[in-house]
Amino acid sequence: MLQKTSHYMRQANLIGGKWVQADSGVTIDVINPANGQKLGTVPKSGAAETRRAIEAADEAFQGWRKTSALERSKLLRKLHDAIMDNQDSLAELLTMEQGKALFEAKGEVAISAAYILWFAEEGRRTYGDVVPSPWADRRIIVTKQPVGVIAAITPWNFPSSMLARKIGPALAAGCTAVVKPASQTPYSGLAWGALCEEVGFPEGVVNIVTGSAGEIGDEICANPLVRKLTFTGSTEIGKILIQKCASTVKKVSMELGGNAPFLVFDDADIDRAVEGAIIAKYRNSGQTCVCTNRFFVQAGVYDTFVEKFAAATAKLKVGPGLEEGTTQGPLIDDKAVAKVEEFIDDAKSHGGKVVSGGKRHALGGSFFEPTVISGATPKMRFMKEEIFGPVAPVFKFDTEEEAVRLANDTEFGLACYFYTGDLGRAFRVMEGLKYGMVGVNEGLITTVEAPFGGVKESGLGKEGGHQGIEDYLDTKYVCIGGLGL
Numbered sequence: 073m074l075q076k077t078s079h080y081m082r083q084a085n086l087i088g089g090k091w092v093q094a095d096s097g098v099t100i101d102v103i104n105p106a107n108g109q110k111l112g113t114v115p116k117s118g119a120a121e122t123r124r125a126i127e128a129a130d131e132a133f134q135g136w137r138k139t140s141a142l143e144r145s146k147l148l149r150k151l152h153d154a155i156m157d158n159q160d161s162l163a164e165l166l167t168m169e170q171g172k173a174l175f176e177a178k179g180e181v182a183i184s185a186a187y188i189l190w191f192a193e194e195g196r197r198t199y200g201d202v203v204p205s206p207w208a209d210r211r212i213i214v215t216k217q218p219v220g221v222i223a224a225i226t227p228w229n230f231p232s233s234m235l236a237r238k239i240g241p242a243l244a245a246g247c248t249a250v251v252k253p254a255s256q257t258p259y260s261g262l263a264w265g266a267l268c269e270e271v272g273f274p275e276g277v278v279n280i281v282t283g284s285a286g287e288i289g290d291e292i293c294a295n296p297l298v299r300k301l302t303f304t305g306s307t308e309i310g311k312i313l314i315q316k317c318a319s320t321v322k323k324v325s326m327e328l329g330g331n332a333p334f335l336v337f338d339d340a341d342i343d344r345a346v347e348g349a350i351i352a353k354y355r356n357s358g359q360t361c362v363c364t365n366r367f368f369v370q371a372g373v374y375d376t377f378v379e380k381f382a383a384a385t386a387k388l389k390v391g392p393g394l395e396e397g398t399t400q401g402p403l404i405d406d407k408a409v410a411k412v413e414e415f416i417d418d419a420k421s422h423g424g425k426v427v428s429g430g431k432r433h434a435l436g437g438s439f440f441e442p443t444v445i446s447g448a449t450p451k452m453r454f455m456k457e458e459i460f461g462p463v464a465p466v467f468k469f470d471t472e473e474e475a476v477r478l479a480n481d482t483e484f485g486l487a488c489y490f491y492t493g494d495l496g497r498a499f500r501v502m503e504g505l506k507y508g509m510v511g512v513n514e515g516l517i518t519t520v521e522a523p524f525g526g527v528k529e530s531g532l533g534k535e536g537g538h539q540g541i542e543d544y545l546d547t548k549y550v551c552i553g554g555l556g557l
């Protein structure tokens with residue numbers, strides 16, 4: 073199977089148009105989470121390689137910034153087409169390094185291409201202004217220009233689409249990029265380097281460096297040539313990076329952790345709510361930042377919802393991502409499994425009841441049974457900590473006010489979901505929830521046309537939508553005199 077995915081599989085850094093190893097020659101093994109087998113290696117790079125990548129991006133920026141928005145749009149469209157022409161092999165590579173079910177990997181590759189196409193179009197609409205001048209002899213214009221060299225650091229859970237919604241707007245705006253993919257899932261990002269090379273992006277426009285996160289991150293944050301950092305990952309690391317970027321006053325975009333609530337009111341369509349709950353909880357085996365972390369169900373429908381949700385959960389098929397029919401792949405590693413077990417043990421110690429799943433899957437390794445726990449209470453770790461795994465705690469509430477208060481009782485504010493048949497309630501609850509994204513009677517809302525991002529400690533900035541390109545642009549005010557008007 074590896075043979076079929078090898079065409080875009082690269083086991084080297086891409087710096088200034090050249091595929092190179094780490095200076096030390098040291099490598100990192102990349103492991104298939106479905107079977108623990110080694111897929112290959114990537115360079116264990118550090119500050120020196122990162123510095124060279126930044127310098128290559130800065131050199132390429134001098135030419136790339138002078139291309140027209142239409143030229144950049146055409147290249148991005150070619151990149152979109154190349155991704156879609158190779159969707160199957162890119163999806164197989166993604167599943168082999170990350171573990172997700174193949175249909176989800178194909179979906180991730182497709183939305184990655186969709187982000188590229190969206191920004192191919194948005195890059196031609198970065199309008200400025202001509203402002204009526206207060207002076208008869210001067211003219212005022214306001215223009216948008218690319219910020220310059222950007223750095224992108226991406227997580228292991230969506231190694232393709234998280235990169236797409238960063239380099240898509242960056243390249244469309246006229247920026248150049250240095251990318252650090254997650255060490256556990258580097259191949260999807262490196263494949264992007266091969267695709268950009270194939271469709272004709274100039275050398276140094278996209279550079280990709282794998283290896284020591286701390287060393288690479290420190291060079292990115294300290295190097296004044298890098299004018300913006302866009303990061304997707306944990307809030308813990310995001311806070312460190314924000315602090316380190318202060319030394320050179322970089323722009324920062326942060327897509328960080330979540331603690332999504334999912335509210336079900338008495339007047340909800342319960343079958344629709346269960347359908348939404350399944351996708352909002354178990355997509356990517358629960359390893360997404362917008363996965364539901366806490367289910368809050370009104371007392372009148374609590375037992376019915378738990379029974380239907382547990383039954384639907386039990387129907388999910390755990391297995392290797394490449395296996396026909398699999399809906400739940402393995403977790404990324406054994407550390408992730410151990411964390412999920414800790415959450416379940418904590419819940420049981422506080423009176424929670426496992427009504428579906430609850431333990432490691434018979435397949436062994438990092439496969440885990442999708443799990444529903446009833447009788448959840450705010451004393452449990454779920455209330456404040458992101459699970460990042462296939463565990464669904466179901467809390468009970470009585471009033472609308474109580475539900476909104478419980479939902480907001482977190483430092484996070486990324487995504488939230490609620491189900492109701494009452495229009496007035498829909499507006500009251502939507503306006504009361506302190507989150508960047510709200511699903512009303514829907515459990516999967518991510519799309520390229522809408523601005524993705526959180527508030528509070530879930531992050532800064534938006535990705536996707538027309539907002540997604542703004543963070544890659546500087547606004548310049550120009551006052552023109554001496555015109556003899």
Ligand SMILES: NC(=O)C1=CN([C@@H]2O[C@H](COP(=O)(O)OP(=O)(O)OC[C@H]3O[C@@H](n4cnc5c(N)ncnc54)[C@H](OP(=O)(O)O)[C@@H]3O)[C@@H](O)[C@H]2O)C=CC1
Pocket residue numbers: 225226227228229230252253254255256283284285286288289290304305306307309310312326327328329330360361458460486530531
């Ligand atoms: N808001 C959002 O859109 C998303 C948020 N997340 C959040 O991320 C977490 C899980 O993802 P995970 O990958 O474990 O998150 P991490 O924050 O551990 O890692 C994310 C990326 O940051 C890199 N990194 C780690 N430490 C440093 C450092 N000191 N300097 C520079 N880079 C560093 C990692 O590199 P390496 O792999 O080499 O360690 C990886 O590429 C969860 O909290 C989840 O909610 C995840 C996806 C999307």
Ligand SMILES: O=C(O)[C@H](O)CS(=O)(=O)O
Pocket residue numbers: 227229230233234359360361362518524
């Ligand atoms: O990394 C993630 O969790 C993604 O942001 C989730 S989504 O964009 O696929 O919804």
